[in-house]
Every structure is written in structure tokens, then in C-alpha cells.
Amino acid sequence: xxxxxxxxxxxxxxxxxxxxxxxxxxxxxxxxxxxxxxxxxxxxxxxxxxxxxxxxxxxxxxxxxxxxxxxxxxxxxxxxxxxxxxxxxxxxxxxxxxxxxxxxxxxxxxxxxxxxxxxxxxxxxxxxxxxxxxxxxxxxxxxxxxxxxxxxxxxxxxxxxxxxxxxxxxxxxxxxxxxxxxxxxxxxxxxxxxxxxxxxxxxxxxxxxxxxxxxxxxxxxxxxxxxxxxxxxxxxxxxxxxxxxxxxxxxxxxxxxxxxxxxxxxxxxxxxxxxxxxxxxxxxxxxxxxxxxxxxxxxxxxxxxxxxxxxxxxxxxxxxxxxxxxxxxxxxxxxxxxxxxxxxxxxxxxxxxxxxxxxxxxxxxxxxxxxxxxxxxxxxxxxxxxxxxxxxxxxxxxxxxxxxxxxxxxxxxxxxxxxxxxxxxxxxxxxxxxxxxxxxxxxxxxxxxxxxxxxxxxxxxxxxxxxxxxxxxxxxxxxxxxxxxxxxxxxxxxxx
Amino acid sequence: xxxxxxxxxxxxxxxxxxxxxxxxxxxxxxxxxxxxxxxxxxxxxxxxxxxxxxxxxxxxxxxxxxxxxxxxxxxxxxxxxxxxxxxxxxxxxxxxxxxxxxxxxxxxxxxxxxxxxxxxxxxxxxxxxxxxxxxxxxxxxxxxxxxxxxxxxxxxxxxxxxxxxxxxxxxxxxxxxxxxxxxxxxxxxxxxxxxxxxxxxxxxxxxxxxxxxxxxxxxxxxxxxxxxxxxxxxxxxxxxxxxxxxxxxxxxxxxxxxxxxxxxxxxxxxxxxxxxxxxxxxxxxxxxxxxxxxxxxxxxxxxxxxxxxxxxxxxxxxxxxxxxxxxxxxxxxxxxxxxxxxxxxxxxxxxxxxxxxxxxxxxxxxxxxxxxxxxxxxxxxxxxxxxxxxxxxxxxxxxxxxxxxxxxxxxxxxxxxxxxxxxxxxxxxxxxxxxxxxxxxxxxxxxxxxxxxxxxxxxxxxxxxxxxxxxxxxxxxxxxxxxxxxxxxxxxxxxx
Numbered sequence: 001x002x003x004x005x006x007x008x009x010x011x012x013x014x015x016x017x018x019x020x021x022x023x024x025x026x027x028x029x030x031x032x033x034x035x036x037x038x039x040x041x042x043x044x045x046x047x048x049x050x051x052x053x054x055x056x057x058x059x060x061x062x063x064x065x066x067x068x069x070x071x072x073x074x075x076x077x078x079x080x081x082x083x084x085x086x087x088x089x090x091x092x093x094x095x096x097x098x099x100x101x102x103x104x105x106x107x108x109x110x111x112x113x114x115x116x117x118x119x120x121x122x123x124x125x126x127x128x129x130x131x132x133x134x135x136x137x138x139x140x141x142x143x144x145x146x147x148x149x150x151x152x153x154x155x156x157x158x159x160x161x162x163x164x165x166x167x168x169x170x171x172x173x174x175x176x177x178x179x180x181x182x183x184x185x186x187x188x189x190x191x192x193x194x195x196x197x198x199x200x201x202x203x204x205x206x207x208x209x210x211x212x213x214x215x216x217x218x219x220x221x222x223x224x225x226x227x228x229x230x231x232x233x234x235x236x237x238x239x240x241x242x243x244x245x246x247x248x249x250x251x252x253x254x255x256x257x258x259x260x261x262x263x264x265x266x267x268x269x270x271x272x273x274x275x276x277x278x279x280x281x282x283x284x285x286x287x288x289x290x291x292x293x294x295x296x297x298x299x300x301x302x303x304x305x306x307x308x309x310x311x312x313x314x315x316x317x318x319x320x321x322x323x324x325x326x327x328x329x330x331x332x333x334x335x336x337x338x339x340x341x342x343x344x345x346x347x348x349x350x351x352x353x354x355x356x357x358x359x360x361x362x363x364x365x366x367x368x369x370x371x372x373x374x375x376x377x378x379x380x381x382x383x384x385x386x387x388x389x390x391x392x393x394x395x396x397x398x399x400x401x402x403x404x405x406x407x408x409x410x411x412x413x414x415x416x417x418x419x420x421x422x423x424x425x426x427x428x429x430x431x432x433x434x435x436x437x438x439x440x441x442x443x444x445x446x447x448x449x450x451x452x453x454x455x456x457x458x459x460x461x462x463x464x465x466x467x468x469x470x471x472x473x474x475x476x477x478x479x480x481x482x483x484x485x486x487x488x489x490x491x492x493x494x495x496x
Numbered sequence: 497x498x499x500x501x502x503x504x505x506x507x508x509x510x511x512x513x514x515x516x517x518x519x520x521x522x523x524x525x526x527x528x529x530x531x532x533x534x535x536x537x538x539x540x541x542x543x544x545x546x547x548x549x550x551x552x553x554x555x556x557x558x559x560x561x562x563x564x565x566x567x568x569x570x571x572x573x574x575x576x577x578x579x580x581x582x583x584x585x586x587x588x589x590x591x592x593x594x595x596x597x598x599x600x601x602x603x604x605x606x607x608x609x610x611x612x613x614x615x616x617x618x619x620x621x622x623x624x625x626x627x628x629x630x631x632x633x634x635x636x637x638x639x640x641x642x643x644x645x646x647x648x649x650x651x652x653x654x655x656x657x658x659x660x661x662x663x664x665x666x667x668x669x670x671x672x673x674x675x676x677x678x679x680x681x682x683x684x685x686x687x688x689x690x691x692x693x694x695x696x697x698x699x700x701x702x703x704x705x706x707x708x709x710x711x712x713x714x715x716x717x718x719x720x721x722x723x724x725x726x727x728x729x730x731x732x733x734x735x736x737x738x739x740x741x742x743x744x745x746x747x748x749x750x751x752x753x754x755x756x757x758x759x760x761x762x763x764x765x766x767x768x769x770x771x772x773x774x775x776x777x778x779x780x781x782x783x784x785x786x787x788x789x790x791x792x793x794x795x796x797x798x799x800x801x802x803x804x805x806x807x808x809x810x811x812x813x814x815x816x817x818x819x820x821x822x823x824x825x826x827x828x829x830x831x832x833x834x835x836x837x838x839x840x841x842x843x844x845x846x847x848x849x850x851x852x853x854x855x856x857x858x859x860x861x862x863x864x865x866x867x868x869x870x871x872x873x874x875x876x877x878x879x880x881x882x883x884x885x886x887x888x889x890x891x892x893x894x895x896x897x898x899x900x901x902x903x904x905x906x907x908x909x910x911x912x913x914x915x916x917x918x919x920x921x922x923x924x925x926x927x928x929x930x931x932x933x934x935x936x937x938x939x940x941x942x943x944x945x946x947x948x949x950x951x952x953x954x955x956x957x958x959x960x961x962x963x964x965x966x967x968x969x970x971x972x973x974x975x976x977x978x979x980x981x982x983x984x985x986x987x988x989x990x991x992x
Contacts, residue, residue, distance in 0.1 A: 014735070049784075053791035055850030057798065058812065060819035061869050064846050064909070118754055140716040141733060142787075145794045147811040148716030173815040175715040175808070181703045185754035187712035190698065191691050194755040196726055198690035203769050204760040207677045210739075210773030214725025216683035219671040220636040220644030222725065225718030226797055227807040229710025230692055237637060239510070243706075253586075258614055258681035259690040261757035264700040273699050277706030288545075291638070295549035297804050298641045301722055302553065304796040308789060311723040312671070315643040319669040320554050353800045364868050364893050369861035397860050399987050401897045411552065422989045429989055447987050490986040491895050491943045493918045493925055 001164035002109050005029060008081025010074060010102060011088035012039040015115050017046025018143025019085050020068060025054045026172045027063035032070045033077035040070040050144040057145065074098070078105035083168055085137065087115045092123060099134070100127035111161055113137035118185040121154030132158040135165055138186055147175040150186045198259050218311040227297045235278040236294065240287055243278040247271055300353050303411060342481065343417035343433065346377035350413045362408045368400070371432045371446040374416040382470040393464060395428060395450040403445045403486045413437035420478040421487060423471050426452045426460045431484050445486040497660035498605050501525060504577025506570060506598060507584035508535040511611050513542025514639025515581050516564060521550045521640070522668045523559035528566045529573035536566040546640040553641065570594070574601035579664055581633065583611045588619060596623035607657055609633035614681040617650030628654040631661055634682055643671040646682045694755050714807040723793045731774040732790065736783050739774040743767055820872060838977065839913035839929065842873035847908045858904045864896070867928045867942040870912040878966040889960060891924060891946040899941045899982045909933035916974040917983060919967050922948045922956045927980050941982040
């Protein structure tokens with residue numbers, strides 16, 4: 001199978017658009033083919049829409065983005081692509097016909113994969129040329145963010161096709177799950193569908209609304225399912241004897257009317273398979289060890305959801321509001337407005353889990369991000385806003401000097417203060433301190449010089465009067481403050 | 497109903513221990529009652545085990561922890577508690593008998609709630625004194641971290657009991673979901689059970705292992721379910737016309753053998769209920785808006801899981817390892833090994849669109865990110881890798897000085913070179929240049945001092961010999977290079 005530099009897409013709906021965004025982001029060229037010419041604009045929109053989220057997924061260095069081209073000629077696409085992903089409507093005869101057609105134009109070492117949610121690969125590959133290079137590769141919405149792709153081979157699929165597909169999907173950041181037996185719905189959609197049909201029954205029977213049923217998942221099992229599945233979770237529920245104990249204890253429930261789905265007989269063979277399977281998953285880890293991991297991610301996920309005020313994150317946020325109110329801390333900080341007699345307090349935040357590097361510390365670039373947030377807040381305060389920028393003026397950072405002094409731990413509340421050290425008609429010299437909320441300890445300091453520029457002329461320019469007067473007032477106030485220890489430093493080896 | 501200062505626990509298994517840990521953490525005293533005296537030690541262990549995770553859940557100020565006492569006398573507990581939570585084995589006659597007994601000793605304004613997974617409140621309250629103060633309050637493992645609690649009233653339960661229960665559980669950080677109709681399994685366990693029985697069928701039929709089935713959730717739908725349920729997610733899948741379109745498109749699948757659970761008839765009434773329900777959930781937000789929220793939390797959760805190297809976080813981590821390796825370009829660049837006669841060339845990338853700020857320029861923190869990438873690449877080259885870190889040693893950045901010299905445009909290919917300025921037994925002094933590929937123009941420069949530390953002792957330590965020798969060789973080579981213009985600078989106003 002060939003190296004994939006160009007991905008061919010057959011069909012450009014939501015799934016096709018998701019594939020395009022993901023592949024392009026990781027440096028793969030994409031030829032999108034759709035018989036409807038209007039889909040060209042559509043897929044470009046879908047890619048643009050996916051980009052903001054994808055852009056934040058990783059800060060690791062990325063190769064140049066791939067190029068997107070569009071054609072209405074499916075056969076031309078097939079002749080140029082190194083890997084073809086089909087995403088046309090979920091109708092077996094249609095898929096069979098188009099796959100067969102495309103297979104006559106794609107060289108035999110080009111894999112052709114189908115995004116089908118539930119059709120069987122043996123049926124889909126029936127009329128293809130070189131059917132051994134066909135497999136199902138079923139992704140999940142949003143394809144550009146969710147890593148799962150189910151890989152299913154048909155009767156004629158070669159092992160080399162499965163392996164090469166897994167390699168390609170891994171390359172573009174996915175988790176390729178090889179489904180070893182063809183069944184309608186593969187694995188994931190069978191599980192999702194059971195849950196979905198139970199929901200439909202409950203709504204149909206008037207037991208609950210869709211919102212209540214969603215809540216019954218997102219505040220509870222859904223949080224667990226973000227990183228551990230039902231089987232491993234139930235293994236934990238069994239205590240030190242794991243799944244075997246769990247099945248002994250809850251086995252009788254399988255006869256109870258807890259769902260409209262009848263359970264299979266809990267035979268010795270089934271019990272053995274469940275126990276062996278979960279023991280393999282535990283991989284020698286004790287129940288306590290897996291519990292600790294579960295607890296760690298449950299805490300971290302709730303904290304991260306708090307930033308979006310959604311689900312369990314909203315619950316946590318409400319709890320914290322109550323706790324802060326109860327502790328009535330509102331009046332104990334900053335009894336005096338800090339801008340009257342001290343540095344401006346411009347940013348209050350906390351060290352977010354995603355800011356932490358492999359040392360367990362806040363990444364260097366994140367310090368700069370927080371100092372940048374402080375500078376933005378300062379600009380807003382002095383009236384350097386959208387209108388000011390639109391008028392063709394702006395401050396650029398010309399120099400920054402950061403001193404990293406102590407550690408900031410994950411979730412640590414922090415804040416930034418900003419002190420003006422100097423001002424002339426074109427320059428602004430500031431000093432930021434990043435401090436820990438709990439003990440006001442200085443975590444890092446950042447000295448900066450900013451230059452005022454005319455953005456049309458691309459050169460330094462006088463600060464405009466309405467902003468200058470505010471900066472002047474601030475400088476006059478801050479002139480009384482002591483000079484920071486970390487200001488005016490240069491970097492060099494100490495004398496030995 | 498009275499204010500809850502003391503929670504009485506009836507039964508002290510995993511669920512009872514979880515309740516104890518949560519209540520104590522948020523300042524509620526707990527009297528744990530169990531007829532087995534050995535459970536005293538057990539529950540103290542369970543509380544201690546829960547504490548590390550609970551302690552990280554929020555940094556908001558907490559009241560003093562509650563006090564835990566233990567008794568084997570259920571009636572004595574009942575006479576002292578302000579709220580009683582029952583957690584004894586899931587057998588109806590046993591629960592009925594104990595609940596009736598305890599209700600004779602607890603004043604009538606003390607709520608008695610059952611943690612039952614699926615028994616019906618009307619059955620449980622049958623023999624109680626003052627049955628109107630009874631309800632089901634069903635939590636989820638780990639009770640001390642998952643916010644969900646299902647509140648279900650029986651025929652005799654008062655509205656005041658439901659309201660007061662919700663208030664109490666909210667106080668201890670939970671999301672109280674009122675289940676308006678009694679059904680076996682309430683809401684959550686019905687959905688979980690449908691999925692669980694489908695898993696048992698698949699394992700029974702030899703389709704997949706427990707691990708494969710767990711993977712089919714955690715890399716895909718499980719990530720979504722952490723904050724949005726199936727209904728809202730399917731509403732999104734329907735595009736701008738939401739759930740109605742989704743049901744039209746995927747309705748036929750309900751007849752397909754995608755699960756062993758038969759779906760109800762998709763009547764007009766059911767469709768209307770599904771549409772009305774999800775429209776209420778959308779609460780006026782557009783599909784695009786909800787999609788953006790979904791994308792935001794999916795990104796954040798994957799980043800947070802990366803810290804635990806689990807599920808989708810492990811996938812992301814592997815991807816990043818590959819990206820860093822590809823970007824370090826150790827052997828591919830320029831034919832000549834650059835380290836022989838000049839600064840190391842460590843990173844080649846391009847200015848990504850997401851790095852651009854409102855001025856149309858690369859954001860300050862992104863420069864730092866690229867310089868950080870260069871430093872990481874240098875560390876890998878000299879053997880400062882996972883193993884080195886695992887041995888308890890690492891370099892920390894102590895100071896950075898960035899000079900921003902010219903603009904880098906979006907999509908501009910750029911690269912970074914790194915020159916060693918100095919080295920002693922604990923310190924590494926380096927100078928990075930960020931250059932444009934097209935004209936080798938210097939875009940920015942970053943001088944840094946790195947300190948070698950013993951990460952266990954939290955103090956500076958000698959660079960280990962195998963790494964020091966490589967750095968020495970590099971310093972010897974770089975000693976011949978001219979000192980950079982931007983090195984040794986401090987920030988200050990020019991003389992006027």
C-alpha cells in the first residue's frame with residue numbers, strides 16, 4: 001500500500017467535511033469529489049468551521065497544511081488519490097455501484113474505505129476491482145475532533161489493507177479500532193443504538209423528556225465514559241474480586257425489567273469471557289490503582305467543563321459560587337482599589353490543566369499568554385480598542401523579558417498585576433507580575449517594551465492624545481511605586 | 497424539613513463510604529451506622545481513600561470538615577441525624593423492614609432517602625412512619641466525585657421532601673435530577689442497562705472482547721457524553737433542522753438489526769416529543785452555537801486526558817510525539833549537518849492561521865511556543881528525554897528575553913536555529929533565532945537561561961555526565977560563532 005500524501009473523498013456531507021478538515025490540518029492534501037458542484041463551497045465552509053477547534057487541539061509543531069481541491073469527476077479523483085474515503089448516502093446499492101466504479105480508476109495499491117455506519121464490508125466490496133484493498137473505516141462526529149475510527153474488513157479484505165489503514169488513521173491523530181467480526185452497526189453503533197432505543201421507549205411511554213434523559217447521563221456515567229468503558233467501570237464496582245463479584249451481585253438484575261432489552265443467559269462461558277476480558281483490561285493494575293486513575297480524570301474533566309459552564313462543570317461552578325459566598329471573601333481582597341495606589345490588577349484566572357507540560361509545570365508559552373491577556377486588558381482600559389485599531393494605530397511588543405521564579409500548580413488560582421515603568425511619546429515600558437492567589441507569592445515576572453505604530457505606514461508613530469493622557473495619569477501614579485527587582489535585567493552566567 | 501448538619505448513613509459499603517466522604521468534605525457531620533462493627537475501620541479507610549481526589553476538585557474556600565462517628569445501633573443513629581441515607585443490600589423485604597424500623601426513631605421532619613439503584617419508592621415507603629418524608633436518592637460511583645443523584649418520590653412522598661432533598665444534595669455539590677415517574681431502574685440505570693445487555697450479547701456471540709467494546713465508546717461517543725447526551729448530540733447531527741431531520745434520516749435504521757433491542761414505533765406523537773424535547777434543550781441556541789460548545793469541550797477534555805495518558809488523551813499524546821519527531825528534522829535538512837558549522841536548526845514550521853492576533857501578526861505567546869519547541873528538540877537531541885526525566889532530572893527555564901524584530905505573515909514558512917552561548921555544571925545559556933524561510937530574515941530572537949534541577953529535591957543539581965559531554969561538544973563548536981546582536985540586552989527607554 002502506498003504512502004498517503006493525497007486523500008480522495010467520495011461525497012462531501014458532514015462526514016466528508018470532517019475528514020477533509022482533519023486530513024488538511026495534519027498536512028495531507030485532499031481532493032474532494034462530489035457530483036454536485038455546489039458542494040465545493042459547502043466543503044470549504046465545513047473546513048473553515050472546523051479550523052478554530054482543531055487549531056487548539058495540539059500546540060505541537062505541525063507540517064504545512066494540506067491543499068484542498070474539488071472536482072465533480074469521481075473517476076479523476078480516483079486516479080489521483082493515494083487513499084479514498086467514501087461518504088455517500090447510507091444506501092447499499094448506491095454505495096456498491098459507486099465503489100465499483102471508482103475501483104476501476106484507482107490503482108490497486110490505493111485503499112478504498114467506506115465511512116458507513118452499519119453496512120457490511122463484504123456486501124460493499126462485492127463488485128469492486130481489487131476488493132482486497134477495501135475496508136470500512138467508520139468515524140464519529142465531529143470527525144475532525146473525535147479520534148475513534150472503526151476498521152472492519154470484509155471476506156475479501158487483505159490483512160495488509162487493515163494494517164495500512166490503521167497506520168494512515170493513526171498518522172492523522174485517530175484511534176483505529178479493528179472490529180474483528182462483521183456485524184450490522186459494527187461495535188459502537190450497536191451500543192449507542194441500544195441506549196438510543198431505550199430513550200425512545202422512555203419518551204414514548206411518557207416517563208421522561210429528552211433533556212431529563214440526557215441529564216441522567218452527562219452528570220453521571222457520561223463523565224466516566226470519557227475515558228473508561230462500562231466493562232472496566234463494572235470491574236471496579238466489584239471491589240477486589242472485580243467483574244466476577246460484580247456479576248454475582250448484579251447478575252440477578254439481568255432478569256429485572258430495567259430495560260426493554262432482554263439479556264442473554266449468564267452462562268459460565270459468558271462469565272468467564274467477561275472476567276478474562278476485564279482482567280486483560282486491568283493489565284495487572286489493582287482495583288485501587290485503576291480507581292485512582294478514574295478519580296484523577298473525573299476531577300480534571302469536571303474542572304475543564306467548568307470553563308464552559310456546561311453539565312458537571314456548571315454544577316461545580318455553582319458549588320464554588322456558593323462556597324465563595326459562604327466564605328464571604330468578597331471584601332477581604334483589595335480593600336482599596338488597587339489602581340489608586342498600586343499596580344493594576346488586570347487578570348484573575350487559574351492554571352488550567354492543559355497548560356501543564358511534561359514536567360508537571362506551566363508551559364513557558366502559557367506564561368506569555370497570561371501576560372498577553374493582562375496587556376490586552378490594559379489596552380482596553382486605556383481605550384486602545386477595535387476603533388483605535390481601525391483608525392490605523394496600535395502598540396506592538398518589541399521586547400519581553402520573563403523571569404520564572406517559582407512553580408504554579410495545576411488549577412492554582414493566579415492573577416497578574418501590571419506596573420508602568422516608563423512612557424514616552426511612542427513607547428510604553430511595563431512590568432507584569434504573575435502571583436499565586438493563595439499566598440501572593442511571585443510566580444513569574446515579565447518586563448516589556450511596547451512601541452506605538454502607524455499600521456498603514458508600518459512605522460513608529462506618536463501615541464494619540466486621548467490614550468496618551470490616560471497613560472500619563474497612570475505613569476504619574478505608578479512613579480511612586482518601588483522599582484521591581486526583576487526589571488532591567490539581562491541574561492548571563494553568574495560569576496563563579 | 498430541617499437544616500442538615502448531620503447526615504446519618506444506614507449501611508456502609510462502597511456507596512455509604514462515598515456518601516460519607518462527600519458530606520464530610522463539605523462540612524457535614526456523619527454518623528455511619530452498620531450492624532457489623534468491623535465496618536468502622538472500613539468506612540474510615542474509604543473516606544481516606546476518597547480524600548486526595550476530592551481535595552483537588554475545587555480550590556474554593558471550604559468550611560471545616562465534618563466529623564465522622566460510627567455506631568452499630570441503627571436506632572440511635574436515627575434519633576440524632578438530620579437526614580438519613582440508606583445504602584443496604586438491594587433486597588426489597590430487607591430494605592422495607594429496616595426503613596420501617598428506622599422511621600420509628602427518626603423525627604418526622606427528618607428525610608429518609610434510599611440509594612437504591614432500581615427499586616420503587618412506593619414499595620420502599622410502604623411500612624414507614626411518616627412515609628411522606630421518604631424518597632429515592634440514587635447516586636453513582638464514585639459518589640464523592642460524580643454529581644448525579646436521581647431523586648424519585650413514591651405515591652406518598654411530599655413535594656416538600658423532594659424540594660428539601662434537592663437543596664441538600666445541591667449543597668454538597670451534586671446535580672439533583674428529579675425523576676418524575678417511578679419506573680424500575682429510574683432513568684440512568686435503564687439507559688446503562690440497555691447498553692450493558694447489548695455488551696453481554698456481543699461478548700456472548702463472540703463478536704468482541706470487553707476491552708474492544710470499551711474502546712468503541714471511550715474514543716468516540718463517551719467523549720461527547722461527558723457533557724452532552726444522545727438527544728442533544730443527535731439534534732446536532734440533523735443539521736439546521738435538528739432532531740426532526742435526524743429522525744427522518746435515521747428513522748429507518750430503527751428497523752435494522754443494529755441492536756437486539758426492538759425500537760418503539762416512530763409515531764407522529766413520539767417524533768413531536770423528541771423534537772419538542774430537544775428544542776427545549778437547545779434553548780434558542782443555533783446548531784452552530786451548540787456545535788462550537790461541543791467542539792470546545794471535546795478539545796479541552798482530550799487535552800486534559802493527555803495528562804493521564806488515557807483513552808483519547810493517549811491518542812493525542814502519541815500524535816504529538818510523532819509531530820515533534822517529524823519537526824525536529826534532524827537528518828533531512830540541507831544535506832550538511834548544520835551542527836558542524838553553525839547554530840542547530842531544530843524546528844521548521846509555518847505561521848499557522850490560529851497564531852495570528854487581532855493585529856494580523858503572530859501572537860506573542862506563539863513565539864514562545866516555537867522557541868519552546870526548539871528547546872524541546874534540542875533536549876531530545878542531547879538525550880534529555882522521558883527516561884532522563886523519569887530519573888528525576890530536568891532543565892527548567894529560569895529567564896527568557898525575546899526581541900520582536902519584524903513581522904511574520906500567516907502561512908509564512910519559518911525555522912528556528914539555536915546557538916549555545918554558555919554552559920556550566922548546572923546552567924545552559926542559549927540563543928534562539930526565528931527566521932523566515934523565504935529570505936532568512938530574523939523575525940525574532942530569544943535568549944534563555946536554563947537551570948538543571950533535581951525534580952525530587954526541588955533544587956539545582958549537576959547536569960548528568962552523558963548529557964554534559966554532548967553539551968560540552970556543542971559549546972566548543974559554537975564558541976567560534978559570533979555573539980548575537982540581541983544577546984545580553986536589558987529593556988529600557990532609549991536616551992532622548
